[in-house]
Amino acid sequence: MTAPAFLPGLCSVTFRQLAPPRIAALAAEAGLRAVEWGMDGHLPPGDAATARRLRALAADHGLITPTAGSYLRCDDPAEDPAPTLDAAAELGARCVRVWAGRQGSDRTGDRAAAVVATLRRHCEAAAGRGLVLGLEYHRNTLTDTPESAARLLAEVDHPALVAYWQPRGDGTRGAMARELAQLAPHLAHLHVFHWRDYADRLPLAQGRALWAERLAAAAATPAPEAGPRCAFLEFVRGDDPEAFREDAAILIGLLNDTADTKIKNPVGG
Template identity: 35%
Template sequence: MLIPGVVTGALRQLPVQTIIELAGRAGLRALTVSADPHLAAGQLSDASRIGVWCANAGLQLESYATGCPLLTDELLETAAALGAPTVRVLAGDQSSETAGLTERWQAIDALHRCAVQAAEYDLAVAVEFQPGTLADSAGSTLRLLAEVDHPNLIPYWQAPPLPELAPCQWDLRMLLPALRGIQVYSLGFAGFRDRRSLAHRADLWPVLLAQLAADGHDRFAMLAYLLDDSEESLTQDTTTLLRWLG
């Protein structure tokens, strides 16, 4: 079953408590808390409050999105205080094609240490599928996971800026069943700066969501990159997403 939710960074101008209230009213069931701008490392009291607010609103915590290539004790303590089961990280700061051997093994070592550290907090580590990192394609992500070789490290997929259906289907086939969640959004020709309503890609997402749900495992479908970062877009895209999920 797919669990619909939203990433707080998609509504950067709003406080987390407001986002939680909006998400609950719209019919969403999960939240990803972004370190930037909503929960910086070390804000343990804030993390605990957010966890309570989510529980009261009936929202599951999908993950704590750090935006960082390394996990510090502060980040892990913050995720634990939040109650998130997963911490998202980036796989270095160079693409799989441009990274040299030294840079690659430094990133692999860093990710292995992240996975070991997170396991001590009973947290999984999700490597974000991002351009400009070692996890910039399904193939490079699988290679990276094999090289790190730690069961606590999992992939986290999002579509490229101008996705085509067949390559995205292939990505999911390669990464399943390890995927626990994906980000869902629509962009125009200018990429991440050109956000569209989710319904703009009705040719893409219903097929991918059905593929993700086919084996019956629980996974998260998280709204991100909302048009104008607005409450109206959250409402509209939630309606669209819930309709596609049936």
């Protein structure tokens, strides 16, 4: 391997309270390479002008914009993906993060068919714009377990559908490595954090061994055709920029451990 399998990035939802120029500056100063702009605030769906500004802002800071963090729930056949997809295309993104409904796989029942049908329709719309959709791996959706995520990917069966992964609070080290393997060859991006739960966030340094294993397992999976793969930091202790800088240094160090070509880290670690 001559370069990291995943580029270090930042989800802008980590700092919902900050304006985009500050977020881009933080990411660049920390040595990250990519930013995923969240579409619940920083990048409103349908706002082409803002999308172009964010794309230029990122580029001015040496960052790429490979993904857009949408909140399309994909469980309503009447849901219109066009504003979201159009903004993502203006952003220069390749992948649009989406959600597989709003209920867990153990209680979705008949709603699963609606998710499958809606995802297929949205995938067609995305493919027509040169985009792919990336399923959030999240509780209270149809992708809350590796088995349900793999099943949904198989049922939709569309080349414009890939997957994200993030740790679940109840997973063991070995189990989470197996989860990543089960999502191959659909695994595109990672959300990186270390916490007991959303309200009890911990330094990424305390999860170094866990993430070393996860990143090695993810790097071993074949990459889908979804643009550059990224490991995005998502949420930090106290929404604090200093905590973010510390986590970014750890992430870059972990990614460098998987590669011969190193990512320069201006803040050490």
